[in-house]
Structures are given as C-alpha cells and as structure tokens.
Amino acid sequence: MATVSVTDISKTYPNGAQAVRPASFDIADGELIVLVGPSGCGKSTLLRMVAGLEDITTGDLRIGERVVNDLDPAERDIAMVFQNYALYPHMTVAKNMAYGLKNRGASKDAIATKVAEAAEMLSLTPLLDRRPSQLSGGQRQRVAMGRAIVRDPALFLFDEPLSNLDAKLRHQMRVEIRNLQRRLNVTAMYVTHDQVEAMTMADRIFVLNAGGIEQIGTPSEIYRTPASTFVASFMGAPPMNLLNGNADGGKVRVGESAVQMPCADGSVLLGIRPEEVAVSPMGTIPFKLTLIEELGASRLLHGTVAGQDFVVNAPNDDIALAEELMLEFPTNALHLFDAETGKRL
Amino acid sequence: MKRAAFSQPLMPVALLMPQLIIIAVFFYWPAWEAIYSSFFLQDPFGFGSNYVGADNYTRLAKSSEYAKVAGFTLFFTVVVTFLSLGIALLLAVKADKVIRGAKTYRTLLMWVYAVAPPVAGFLGSLLFDQNIGPITDLFAFFGYNLQIGLNYNDTAFAMIVVSVWKQIPVNFIFLLSGLQSIPVAVREAALIDNKSGTRRFWDITFPLLAPTAFFLLIINITYALFDTFGVIDIMVKGNPASNPITLVYKVYTDGFRGNDLGGSSAQSVVLMVLVLLLTVMQFRMLERRIHYT
Numbered sequence A: 001m002a003t004v005s006v007t008d009i010s011k012t013y014p015n016g017a018q019a020v021r022p023a024s025f026d027i028a029d030g031e032l033i034v035l036v037g038p039s040g041c042g043k044s045t046l047l048r049m050v051a052g053l054e055d056i057t058t059g060d061l062r063i064g065e066r067v068v069n070d071l072d073p074a075e076r077d078i079a080m081v082f083q084n085y086a087l088y089p090h091m092t093v094a095k096n097m098a099y100g101l102k103n104r105g106a107s108k109d110a111i112a113t114k115v116a117e118a119a120e121m122l123s124l125t126p127l128l129d130r131r132p133s134q135l136s137g138g139q140r141q142r143v144a145m146g147r148a149i150v151r152d153p154a155l156f157l158f159d160e161p162l163s164n165l166d167a168k169l170r171h172q173m174r175v176e177i178r179n180l181q182r183r184l185n186v187t188a189m190y191v192t193h194d195q196v197e198a199m200t201m202a203d204r205i206f207v208l209n210a211g212g213i214e215q216i217g218t219p220s221e222i223y224r225t226p227a228s229t230f231v232a233s234f235m236g237a238p239p240m241n242l243l244n245g246n247a248d249g250g251k252v253r254v255g256e257s258a259v260q261m262p263c264a265d266g267s268v269l270l271g272i273r274p275e276e277v278a279v280s281p282m283g284t285i286p287f288k289l290t291l292i293e294e295l296g297a298s299r300l301l302h303g304t305v306a307g308q309d310f311v312v313n314a315p316n317d318d319i320a321l322a323e324e325l326m327l328e329f330p331t332n333a334l335h336l337f338d339a340e341t342g343k344r345l
Numbered sequence B: 001m002k003r004a005a006f007s008q009p010l011m012p013v014a015l016l017m018p019q020l021i022i023i024a025v026f027f028y029w030p031a032w033e034a035i036y037s038s039f040f041l042q043d044p045f046g047f048g049s050n051y052v053g054a055d056n057y058t059r060l061a062k063s064s065e066y067a068k069v070a071g072f073t074l075f076f077t078v079v080v081t082f083l084s085l086g087i088a089l090l091l092a093v094k095a096d097k098v099i100r101g102a103k104t105y106r107t108l109l110m111w112v113y114a115v116a117p118p119v120a121g122f123l124g125s126l127l128f129d130q131n132i133g134p135i136t137d138l139f140a141f142f143g144y145n146l147q148i149g150l151n152y153n154d155t156a157f158a159m160i161v162v163s164v165w166k167q168i169p170v171n172f173i174f175l176l177s178g179l180q181s182i183p184v185a186v187r188e189a190a191l192i193d194n195k196s197g198t199r200r201f202w203d204i205t206f207p208l209l210a211p212t213a214f215f216l217l218i219i220n221i222t223y224a225l226f227d228t229f230g231v232i233d234i235m236v237k238g239n240p241a242s243n244p245i246t247l248v249y250k251v252y253t254d255g256f257r258g259n260d261l262g263g264s265s266a267q268s269v270v271l272m273v274l275v276l277l278l279t280v281m282q283f284r285m286l287e288r289r290i291h292y293t
Helices: A043-051 A093-103 A108-121 A137-150 A167-184 A195-201 A219-224 A229-234 B010-037 B055-062 B064-097 B102-114 B117-127 B134-141 B152-180 B184-193 B197-227 B229-236 B247-257 B261-290
Strands: A004-012 A018-027 A032-036 A058-063 A078-081 A155-159 A187-192 A204-209 A212-217 A241-248 A251-254 A257-260 A266-272 A285-294 A298-305 A308-315 A324-328 A335-338 B040-042 B049-051
Touching: A004 A043, A018 A043, A018 A058, A018 A212, A032 A043, A032 A195, A043 A058, A043 A078, A043 A155, A043 A187, A043 A204, A078 A137, A078 B184, A093 A108, A093 A137, A093 B184, A108 A137, A137 A167, A167 A195, A187 A195, A195 A219, A204 A219, A204 A229, A212 A219, A212 A229, A229 A241, A229 A266, A229 A335, A241 A308, A251 A266, A257 A285, A298 A324, B010 B040, B010 B261, B040 B261, B055 B064, B055 B261, B064 B102, B064 B152, B064 B197, B064 B247, B102 B152, B117 B152, B117 B229, B152 B197, B152 B229, B184 B197, B197 B229, B197 B247, B197 B261, B229 B247, B247 B261
Parallel strands: A032 A187, A032 A204, A078 A155, A155 A187
Antiparallel strands: A004 A018, A004 A058, A204 A212, A241 A251, A241 A266, A251 A257, A266 A335, A285 A298, A285 A324, A298 A308, B040 B049
16 A cells, blocks of 8 residues: 655657656555556556556656665566456466465465455455466456455556456456455556546546646546546547637637637637537527437437537437437536647636 | 368378378388388398398397497487577577567577588588587697597587587577567566566476477477487498497498398387387377466
8 A cells, every 4th residue: 555656757768759758646545546548648658667567768656655766566566467367377376366475475374365365355266276278358357356466565557457358247347346446445557448447447537648648637527627629539428529619709609609608719619528418499509410329328319510520418208309400508518628729728 | 170071982082192192102111111121130132031020129129239329319319408408498588588689689590590410510520620620629729639530428529519509599499489479468477476587487487488398399309319310420420330329320320331121120110119109298298288278
C-alpha cells in the first residue's frame, strides 16, 4: 500500500520518437487509476515505465517514499497482470503463484499459506496442481491475479488484463477485480482502451492522447465536463455529438436553428450527448432520420442536424417516428469547445 | 483430419510409390543387406561367403579393439555434444540480447554452417598442420609439440575442436529461434518476479527452451556419431591404426580397407539398433514430457 508520485516523467526512444510527453500526477493510497486512450497513445508505455520494463527518459517516479527510477522491476514492490496472462507454462498454478515469493526469500510455510489464501479468494483451490495449458482463459486470468496478490505489492499494475476474454467473462472479471482491489486496499494502475471498463472501474480516469494526458478526473467529471473534443468523443458510447456552429451575441447558431449559450463570438463546436437529447414536437431543432438501431432498452436514431451527422439515444417508448423529427437540447447538457483547439470553452 | 476418397484403388498406391521406392532402395534394401551379410564370413577376394551364424557378433563382443573404439566414440560423442550445445547456448543467449547490429552479428555466427563437413575437416587440418598450422604454432609457443595424425590424444583433441566448431552454428540457429519464441510477456513477468538474471535463466528461460534443446541433443548425438566421418577421415590421414576413430569410421575401415564385410555389417547393424533406440527415445520424450502446451 503506497502512494505514487510522478514528476515530469517522459519517454523518448533512441530514434527520437516521443512516446510519453512530460506528465506529472499523484495517486492516492488505495486508489484505482485507469489509463485510457486509443492504440498508440502511450498508456501502456507509461505503465511499463512505472513497472520498470521501460527506461524513464526524464522525470522522477516515486512509489511510497522511494524514487524507483533506477531500481529493477523486482525491487519496485509492484505486481503486474499482463494482457496475455504471461503465466509460466512449465509450472503448476501453485508454483506460478509462489515463484515471486520464493525469490524474495519467503519461508516455505509462509508461501504455502499465502498461495492457499489467494487461491481461496479467487476460487482456484481445486486447480492448484494444474498447468496453465489445462486452464480456460478466465482461469488463467485468475491465476495471473493470484500471482500478483500473493506478492502483497505496494502497487498493482494491470495492462489490458481483460481484452482476451469474451464479453460476458470480461464483465464478470471487471467486477471481481474491482472488488478485490477494494478489499485488499491496494493502489492500482489499470490500462485499457475500453471506455466502459474505464468508467466502471476507476476512482479516477486519465485520458491519454498522442503521448500526453488529455484529462484527469473522476468518471463523472470526465463524462460531464470533458476537457476537449477528444475526451468528449472518446468517452461515452455512442460518442458525444459535435456540431459546427457560430457563436453570435449569446446564441450559438447551427444551420437555421440557434440555442441560447452565452460565449465569445466566433466558430465553436457545440457538443451534446446522444442520451441527453429529447425528441419532442415542441423542439426547435429539425432532425432528419436515416437509420434506427434497436438496443432493447432504448434505440439509437442516426441522422443529420443541419447537414451534420447526429445521433439520438431515444427511450424505447411510443414516440411517433418520422423522417423529420424535432429535437430539444436541454441547456444544461450543452458543451462548447473551441473549433480550432478542441479545448472546452 | 479430412479423409480423401479415391475412386480408383490404384491411385493412392501410385501416388505413394515414389516415396516408397526411395525408402526401399536407399534404406530397407541396404539395411537388409547389412543384416543378411552380418551372418556371413566373406572371402577377402570376393570369391564367396560362408554362413557363420552369430560369429561376427560374438567376435565384436569379445574384441578389445572394438571396445576401445566404442569407448572413444562414447567419449567423443559426449564431449562434442556437450561443448557444441553449451557454446551455442552461450552465444545464442548473448546474441539474443544484442540490439544494435543484431542481424549482422547473428549472420556472422551462422557463417560456418555453410561449410561442408569435408571442407571443414580440411580447414581444420590446415589449422592444425604440422608446418603451417596457426593452432600448432600457438601450442608450440607455449612449449607443446602438437602432432596431429601421430599422437593419439592430439588427434582426438583436433577432431573434437573441428567437430564442435562445425556444429555450433546449427545449434545456435535453433537455440536463438527457440529463445525468441519465448513470449516477451513471460520474460517480463519473470523480470518482476526475480531480480537475478542467472536464476531467471535457469528457472524460466531454460525450461521453456527444453523442447528445442532436447531435439538438438538427439541431433547432436547423431551428428557426433555419424556426420563427423569427413572430419575424422581428413584428420587421421588414412592412417587409422594409431589414431582415435569412431564406430562409424571403423565400419568403413574394416569393411572397405580390411575387406571384412561380414564384421563390418555386424557393426553397422549395432549402430542401426543404436539409432533406433535414440529415435524411440526422442519420440517418447517429445510426446510426453517436454511440451507444455
């Protein structure tokens, strides 16, 4: 259990490519941080730098009180769960879990107790004598978790641990990992490209883009006040609608329609989440419907507003659907972004 | 597996024929000939042969010379296998860590693979030549008179050096590709679990390399037993009497220089049984033990 403190950490490869731009942040004791972003955004590199699998080009990394920049991965008091589980194929489940402890000079009895405890916690007890090749994907994932737990680390690192599992198992493991992390009260960093995982598991989310941290915030902050159009369109499924508009005297005009929104004059992007748009005959914004996706509980209406793509997540009740619908944008659900920089206004 | 059905019953036979003929002509026929003639004593001038039962075998069993050659073959095989595998493993592990110029470096290490065994033997004999050999010179510098082809131990030493040198690249290629097929994440997991590089190697890397290493072990034993013929032939300079030779070379000298075809056949049958045992062992081990997935 420990805090993590990162100061101006960055990574530049020998060929000059900058994988991680200087970033600073702190992680509180027992907090679960999710690093999320598209492929190549540097999230895995950042995690691997914390693990010690990649060198840190500049900056300081502290785990607890220690600066660990130059320590071997084995000395950093961390445990990591890999995407492909990375179990030792020639060792049984019990030995896989015990290996790290053995190397730290724990006594045989202590190792046996810890392994038994972890196995109990993860319902792996009947599988302790099996080899990884005899386990299913979900079971292997559990063993990988067990291997991390028995070490009693200061910091848990997860590198896309669920992306090899099927959707149902992924959901189950998500809950399991979250529960386990809470119960053990271990600080954790979790990398994923899946925004649902990020939203559901995180205490705080770090959204990364092109090697830099775009926004840090709790899931609801990220969802309600995205700092940029990147965050707005990355987090949330379907993504936030962004309409090109013109701010003019306290109003933002999109095509023929306008919404009340005080801001400086100029081009802006008007953002609204599909689920916050209301379809109503009283609405003021015309919407051309082209496609309906049934989701069961609700349905997605694809179409255009003033010639720009637009999606509405409408409740599955009996609203009369026609090719031309009127939409209402609640004022408190609107977001404004600078058209040039994409930053929130 | 998909079952193919042939409408004409002769078709599959015809398709198998080329392979079967090759095996029959180049393996079963000579093998049968060897077994057959091992029960006869041939006239040295080729005028006839007498059935002698198992005499050729009992003669082998009692021959102290055969025992001596067998002893040397065992020693030679163990040393060559151990050294060529060990050195290749060391090189592969080191080459695996090279990042800059890795391709050039690896190619240089595989270079020797392209040298044919007799040429390797010839190169070796030049290196150890009495007059111009640099290795002989090196030994002379330290005050030792290396005499290849005359001194039993010196010849054995040179044979081992050249045979090992010749075999290292093959082992290197296999071991390096074996090392590189170990998943990166597994190595990284080990990096987090264990601080000591040496311990990581023996606990994780080596066991994962074991399927490759075991395959190479069999290949190397076979190499040392049979494929070193060219090297030995050059080294002993047609003068096997006072020099160390292996069982395969003895088959050749007894059969073709001593004209004792029956005895030579019996020896090759013994070797055949040896290879059979090795093969059985390889299949059993590979199937049962060493594969993890």
